[in-house]
Amino acid sequence: MEDHLILPIIPTANPKVLLPGIVLRVQVTRTDPREITQLLDQIWHRRQHSRNGKHITTLVGCVPWKDERQETHNPSKRGAPGQNDGSTSELFEWGVSGRILELARSMPADARITGVSYILTIEGISRFKVDRMVKKSPYYEAAVTLYSDQAEPNENDAQMQAWALNLRSVGHDLALVLSRLQLPPSVIAHLRKMMDSTPAGQVADLLASMIDLTFAEKLQILQMTDVKERLKRVVELVNRQIQVLKISQELQSSVENKIGKTQREYLLRQQLEAIKKELGENDDGGTDEIHDLEQRISAANLPKDAADAASREIKRLKRMHSSLAEYQVVRTYLEWLAELPWNTHSEDNMDIARARKQLDEDHYGLEPVKTRILEYLAVRKLKNDLKGPILCFVGPPGVGKTSLGRSIANALGRKFHRISLGGVRDEAEIRGHRRTYIGAMPGNIIQGARRAGVSNPVILLDEIDKLTRDVRGDPASALLEVLDPEQNSTFTDHYLHVPFDLSKVLFIATANDSDTIPGPLLDRMEVIRIPGYTFEEKHNIAKRYLVPKQIEAHGLDASIVNFNDDALMKVAVGWTREAGVRSLEREIASICRSLAVEFANQKEEGGGGIVSGAVDVERVRQALGPEKFDDEVAERTNVAGVAVGLAWTATGAGGLLFIEATQMSGKGVLHLTGQLGDVIKESAQIALTWVRSNAITLGITRNASRNVLENVDVHIHFPAGAIPKDGPSAGVAITTALISLFRGKPVQSQTAMTGEVTLRGQVLPVGGIKEKVLAAHRARIKRVILPHRNEKDLADVPQNVREDITFVLAKTIWDVLDAAFLEGWKVRGAEKGGLEEGEVRKDGGISLVRVGQVEVGDAELRSKL
């Protein structure tokens, strides 16, 4: 179809070529020929002046510049596009008529000089051939012949139909490839729809505008008025485009893969190198290492079970790559096997005289303890084995339990290793973790053996009473096997999984309190009690061990510094109350520090004034300040209602227990305070009941029918309220405090007591007598009232303490009262019509027979022992 027309021409530059059915955006700038701008100026003004400018359809022709013109890029050099004679030497001969859909103008401030610029959107309608240029001023105008496509190809033209089909098919292929390039799905869907609903010629133009074509190819398509030819050509070009896109996609993914793989390999190699470096391996480090391990294992002379396990694991190791995690696990296991002292042991020195000497050198006093240790060693020497009970030192902190253990190892010439069991709550800490756990290790015992480096060390199990148990198992039961001489020759740690012989190890345990040691464990041990030191002993320990040690530790000259005896005693009495010697050592250290400062100052001042090294009581006071402990007992007990009990603390040391009772108006209620356990509360109830039932005899009331607690409440408080207290041994002291309260008489000063009271007033024996007496002695108590049946326990109390204290042995509470009050219980009672000594008294239906007091002075005691 041909049509003739005169159209204003807008030239377009490479690469823009308008095709029918396509919308093109063209920018006309100030550098374009003025003729174009003038045309656009006119169109723009026309649109502005019309009422509804948007609806004015402006038909123009879009003709590309010939390519060679374009290459100059210099519009000024461009001559007129065609001549009036119809020559079109600079413009292409073919173009497309189009509708201007939008025209936007921008006018900069200097537009008068530089001109305006436009952006226009044109929709292509049909091809034309430029017949001739009609005019070139003020804009180009050309006479053109239009060529329109047929709506659909002729039905009889099979070839044409085949090409149309072909075109649509490659169009769909293109859409598919484009969709992989992540073009928006809506665009792809629109494209597919257009391809199916638009005439084939237009589809060809549409596809041609979408693919990458050179300018020449675009011009070729532009002039193809023969639809069949155009279809052929576009099918070719689209196919080419599809191939290009596919290849580029493949290239891209293979490049990506390649980079990913190389990068991964690089990272892995880096890691491998870092691991090898860390392990100190060269490339064939694995084999060297296995060889080395094999040699060490054969040198360790493993017993059969262990040797079998080792060769099994070495075989596994050889099959593994050294970068595997499992390799490290097996290697560590083999290291353990190689390093344990399976057959290495130190020579024993079972010389009892030498052992005695060593114990005496390291520790002052402790005679019974040392004797027991020597007996133990003598038996071991004769029997030539270590089967027998395990020694367990029990006593308060700082009395030398640990250092005795070390001393025994020295005496025997054995290696010493200490395992602290305080707070151990997991069975695995004793027996190890199975190797299946990540980070598994052998338990404390095997670790100790490895550290000691011999199969016969002395292993001290410190604080065995502080073992706890929870859901992770019971460490005490794991220790049973360790400490049982019948079983410990085949002790199997979970980690090693082969038996290790512990029968040559000398185990010694320490504890503060034997009551909290689990029963079965205690059963395997022989308890040796170290009760705590008297002032005398502390003084001697300080003089012989602590002072020389601290003088050396502070860099002082032992020949100049000299603590006199009074000074050391003063430190012990005025600044310490504990059973052990740790705080004594601390106080001595602080005196040494102050001496060190004085000596250092003297040196700096160049010898101005000689500083003396003599330490006397005055110097102690200067260094330590005011005394920490004074005569608190006398001060606290000089009022009625207060008695001093003797208690046994959880750390195994004895201590004083003050009991304060008071009364006030009320309804006969007994108030108890001071963190008390059930047993001590019951003791208080019993004491009150006994006092009430004996009120007449005690002279508290004359009227048998009168209730002592009528309109009265009693409050008993146990000071040091933060410390929990329990046990029956405070019974006598509570009773005494109540009687003191009701009678209004203070208890004798410097008197302390212990013993359980029954409802009938009997005094029953209690435990920890030695520790309690020592505590009383440290607190400068002069009289101690004890249950009669505890008399035998006094044999353990050191001689000098026995000399300082008067003991009263009581069978009943009446004996206690006689000793506790200056006048005895009967004085006030007699005043009020009480009974004479030795009489059988009937009170409230209960027969009370006063057995009489047994007051034992030290001389008498000695004759008994």
Ligand SMILES: Nc1ncnc2c1ncn2[C@@H]1O[C@H](COP(=O)(O)OP(=O)(O)OP(=O)(O)O)[C@@H](O)[C@H]1O
């Ligand atoms: N009889 C003694 N002779 C010489 N030094 C002693 C004596 N008793 C204790 N010591 C010294 O007291 C310090 C504390 O002793 P050690 O650590 O053995 O106490 P411990 O009873 O094991 O205490 P804990 O129960 O707190 O472990 C050590 O320096 C030790 O040498």
